[in-house]
Amino acid sequence: xSGQAAKNQSAISVTNAKAQAHVALTERYxxxxxxxxxxxxxxxxxxxxxxxxxxxxxxxxxxxxxxAIAAAQSASSSLNLQLWSVxxxxxxxxxxRLCLGVADQRWIREAPLYLIWAADLSRHARIAERASVGDDxxxxxxxxxxxxxxxxxxxxxxxxxxxFESLGLGFCYIGAVRLYQQELRDELxxxxxxxxxxxxxxxxxDPDRPTGVKPRLPQAAVLHRERYxxxxxxxxxxxxxxxxxxxxxxxxxxxxxxxxxxxxxxxxLHASEGREAYNAALRDLxxxx
Amino acid sequence: xSGQAAKNQSAISVTNAKAQAHVALTERYxxxxxxxxxxxxxxxxxxxxxxxxxxxxxxxxxxxxxxAIAAAQSASSSLNLQLWSVxxxxxxxxxxRLCLGVADQRWIREAPLYLIWAADLSRHARIAERASVGDDxxxxxxxxxxxxxxxxxxxxxxxxxxxFESLGLGFCYIGAVRLYQQELRDELxxxxxxxxxxxxxxxxxDPDRPTGVKPRLPQAAVLHRERYxxxxxxxxxxxxxxxxxxxxxxxxxxxxxxxxxxxxxxxxLHASEGREAYNAALRDLxxxx
Numbered sequence: 001x002s003g004q005a006a007k008n009q010s011a012i013s014v015t016n017a018k019a020q021a022h023v024a025l026t027e028r029y030x031x032x033x034x035x036x037x038x039x040x041x042x043x044x045x046x047x048x049x050x051x052x053x054x055x056x057x058x059x060x061x062x063x064x065x066x067x068a069i070a071a072a073q074s075a076s077s078s079l080n081l082q083l084w085s086v087x088x089x090x091x092x093x094x095x096x097r098l099c100l101g102v103a104d105q106r107w108i109r110e111a112p113l114y115l116i117w118a119a120d121l122s123r124h125a126r127i128a129e130r131a132s133v134g135d136d137x138x139x140x141x142x143x144x145x146x147x148x149x150x151x152x153x154x155x156x157x158x159x160x161x162x163x164f165e166s167l168g169l170g171f172c173y174i175g176a177v178r179l180y181q182q183e184l185r186d187e188l189x190x191x192x193x194x195x196x197x198x199x200x201x202x203x204x205x206d207p208d209r210p211t212g213v214k215p216r217l218p219q220a221a222v223l224h225r226e227r228y229x230x231x232x233x234x235x236x237x238x239x240x241x242x243x244x245x246x247x248x249x250x251x252x253x254x255x256x257x258x259x260x261x262x263x264x265x266x267x268x269l270h271a272s273e274g275r276e277a278y279n280a281a282l283r284d285l286x287x288x289x
Numbered sequence: 290x291s292g293q294a295a296k297n298q299s300a301i302s303v304t305n306a307k308a309q310a311h312v313a314l315t316e317r318y319x320x321x322x323x324x325x326x327x328x329x330x331x332x333x334x335x336x337x338x339x340x341x342x343x344x345x346x347x348x349x350x351x352x353x354x355x356x357a358i359a360a361a362q363s364a365s366s367s368l369n370l371q372l373w374s375v376x377x378x379x380x381x382x383x384x385x386r387l388c389l390g391v392a393d394q395r396w397i398r399e400a401p402l403y404l405i406w407a408a409d410l411s412r413h414a415r416i417a418e419r420a421s422v423g424d425d426x427x428x429x430x431x432x433x434x435x436x437x438x439x440x441x442x443x444x445x446x447x448x449x450x451x452x453f454e455s456l457g458l459g460f461c462y463i464g465a466v467r468l469y470q471q472e473l474r475d476e477l478x479x480x481x482x483x484x485x486x487x488x489x490x491x492x493x494x495d496p497d498r499p500t501g502v503k504p505r506l507p508q509a510a511v512l513h514r515e516r517y518x519x520x521x522x523x524x525x526x527x528x529x530x531x532x533x534x535x536x537x538x539x540x541x542x543x544x545x546x547x548x549x550x551x552x553x554x555x556x557x558l559h560a561s562e563g564r565e566a567y568n569a570a571l572r573d574l575x576x577x578x
Contacts, residue, residue: 025359036352042331042455046360046448063325069512070314071335073505075447076462078487079554080547082506087513094515123510124555126519127526127548137559143435143571144558147467150436151486154443158364159335162451166331175367178436189516197440198367216362217371221412223358224376226383227478230415237416258369259416265368266413266576269433270426282432287555 017044024048027213030243045166050211052170053107055203060090060113064167071163072156083145084153085120086160087188088113098199100183101176101274108174111201116177116184117157119149121193121285128287138288146285153197164202174199179274181281195281212251215243306333313337316502319532334455339500341459342396344492349402353456360452361445372434373442374409375449376477377402387488389472390465390563397463400490405466405473406446408438410574411482417576427577435574442486453491463488468563470570484570501540504532 017039024047025033065088072086089095095114099105108114157173164171177184177199184196221236237259244258269275306328313336314322354377361375378384384403388394397403446462453460466473466488473485510525526548533547558564 021356028359028363034352036356037350038352038456039356040330040455042334043356043360043452045331046452047363049363049365051365061326063323063327065512066508067310067325067328067332069508070317071332073508073511074317074336074338074502076338076340076450077505078462078464079551080503081551081555082511085511085513085517087515087517089515091515120511121555122519123522123526124552126522127552130523131549131552133552138556139559141568142559142564143432143568144467144561144564145555146432146436147439147486147567147571148464148558150439151443154440155447158444158447159451161365162448163332163335166329167327173365173367175437178433187516188513189518191517191519194517197436213363214369216366219355219358219362222362222371222374222409223354224374224477226376226378226380227476228374228376228480228483229478230411230480233412233415234419237412260420262368262370263413263416263420263422266370266410266434267427269437270428270431270577272433275431275433278436279430279432282436288559 017041020044021047028216029218030215030246031218042166045162048213049165050213051172052203052205052211053172053201054206054209055107055110055112055170055201056206058112058204060169060202064164064169065113068160068163072160075155075159077152077155078148081124081148082152083120083124083149084156085118085123085194086157087116087118089116090114094187097187098184100180105174105176107172107201108199111203113202115160115200115202116188116196117153117198117200118190118194118196119146119153119285121145121149121287122191125193125287136289138286140286140288142286142288145287146282149285150197157198157200161200168204169202170205171200171202174201178278179272181274181277193284193287195285212247215240215247306330309333310336317505318507319504319535320507331455334451337502338454339502340461341492341494341500342461342490343495343498344396344399344401344459344490345495347401347493349458349491353453353458354402357449357452361449364444364448366441366444367437370413370437371441372409372413372438373445374407374412374483375446376405376407378405379403383476386476387473389469394463394465396461396490397488400492402491404449404489404491405477405485406442406487406489407479407483407485408435408442408574409483410434410438410576411480414482414576425578427575429575429577431575431577434576435571438574439486446487446489450489457493458491459494460489460491463490467567468561470563470566482573482576484574501536504529504536
């Protein structure tokens with residue numbers, strides 16, 4: 001399945017949907033998969049996801065942004081609290097100033113649309129202020145509002161992501177934004193209790209610079225039946241290390257052993273420079289004083 | 290748009306897609322919306338979401354569960370760490386034991402499939418153990434691994450949700466699972482560093498017990514252009530309070546003022562009984578000792 005065909009669901013005919021499903025599953029898991037009994041265009045969109053970091057200059061049409069945000073708002077929200085906001089940045093100069101951190105994030109400059117997804121307790125802080133409701137009895141160490149808002153913003157963003165991909169656009173998440181809390185607060189005029197969690201570069205993929213479908217862990221490594229069972233896990237991880245190594249070779253990027261490298265990346269979450277400010281911001285996702 | 294038609298994307302013909310889009314946007318925002326320039330079946334699936342809590346006895350076919358988990362694994366994962374797991378419960382007796390907390394969660398019993406979505410750092414704990422890598426230098430108070438795993442599991446679950454809905458199934462998230470950490474740990478044999486964040490009831494919706502599309506805040510209340518701007522917010526919230534009040538009347542459920550009620554619900558996150566255990570579990574989403 002070519003990258004463009006995968007992005008363009010109108011090109012998918014019903015007759016070849018099942019064969020295409022087989023290919024999509026094989027690409028994702030790098031192993032033989034049984035041909036599914038049924039299939040549809042939405043599954044093709046979901047399965048064909050790959051992060052896009054090379055964009056055409058073509059602008060994102062206003063109705064597409066609005067449809068994607070309507071999709072985001074259609075995602076479930078815990079207790080219907082809707083604890084998130086998104087800031088849409090299209091001004092080239094502002095986008096250039098937001099190329100923070102990672103050495104060559106030219107894709108933030110290149111993407112015509114840069115969305116900053118934020119957990120947002122500030123709306124309820126304003127509601128509480130208007131209603132003159134006190135918050136003195138709340139526990140400032142309770143992580144539940146933080147967790148609730150992180151889930152809310154993630155469900156919403158993923159729906160927007162699927163909407164963009166269904167329309168032939170591509171995107172990549174930018175996790176580094178979390179490490180630039182003060183810079184984003186200044187640039188985007190964010191009030192307290194608004195915490196950028198990730199960015200999202202959006203645009204039309206450059207067909208001359210395609211990316212491949214990244215393999216994932218075998219399904220049995222993440223899907224447990226009735227009870228959690230990691231007894232066969234070591235074998236799954238060895239197999240996945242091999243798949244990732246092959247994929248990196250094909251993509252002509254540095255080849256590493258996934259299990260070793262991912263452990264180092266996880267440990268690096270403790271070493272990053274912006275960590276202190278991010279932690280302070282996360283702890284601020286609460287209405288307790 | 291009827292509930293069934295919205296769930297069954299194969300019923301959507303191209304010719305009426307735009308008119309349907311107009312209806313979907315009007316249902317979600319309860320206000321006049323411009324007819325979008327384009328549309329597709331995936332957008333229809335995303336926009337038509339409503340939580341389903343009444344299911345037919347029909348089982349979820351095995352290939353559908355596998356396709357939905359493949360969709361979940363196709364979602365982006367921060368640094369490709371894949372910090373999540375899902376436990377699929379289909380045994381009726383286990384499902385009955387998992388009807389925890391909320392008074393009448395008959396939908397957990399009724400749904401043929403109950404998925405427990407968990408943030409999972411245990412896989413990397415096992416990798417570290419096999420590699421004899423020490424974790425003594427990590428900061429136990431760093432919330433970054435917690436935030437990263439919450440985002441990962443949410444992106445994955447939402448992709449699965451969209452996959453199910455595209456195939457005519459329905460679902461509802463169960464946020465209460467987070468408050469029953471010990472019960473779930475025992476019932477599902479969860480190791481340390483595996484934290485259930487939400488459940489998901491899945492099955493075929495009972496057409497005789499349909500639910501409506503829940504209105505959301507006006508788009509301008511959550512979508513900010515270039516910079517965060519809450520100056521017009523009070524008016525948006527008043528309008529939304531009226532929309533929710535009307536919706537609750539139509540659904541014949543208790544009518545409340547959303548802004549007041551949601552503030553109370555948010556404050557209740559600090560009062561729930563399972564909060565202590567949930568907080569302890571969240572703090573355990575870290576490899577630091």
